Amino acid sequence: MRWGILATGGIAHAFTSDLLVSGFDVRAVASRTTEKAAAFAAEFGIPTAHGSYDALAADPDVDIVYIATPHPQHIEPALKMIAAGKHVLIEKAFTVDAEQAALIGDTA
Secondary structure, rough: EEEEEOOHHHHHHHHHHHHHOOEEEEEEOOOOOOHHHHHHHHHOOOOOEEEOOOHHHHHHOOEEEOOOOOOHOOOOHHHHHHHHOOEEEEOOOOOOOOHHHHHHHHHH
């Protein structure tokens, strides 16, 4: 499975470090700006930096996306990645309520 990282905050840094130390293939990162994505990609040796979440969703080299936005913002990118055929791993808290959690589960 080829990983994509969605967002570039502190938890994304820790999780990406853990993936790489464990031998996983991290292929891309996306942020709201190309500059933030490029800096994150350079730090971790990730080959592709996207300046939008849509670009990550369209990336054919990514199979699974770690969603590291603040939890109130998990729902939209999770549904976007699932619609694009990606697997998702969402950091806790999963969503803000049971209705959002059910929607992600039902969509997947």
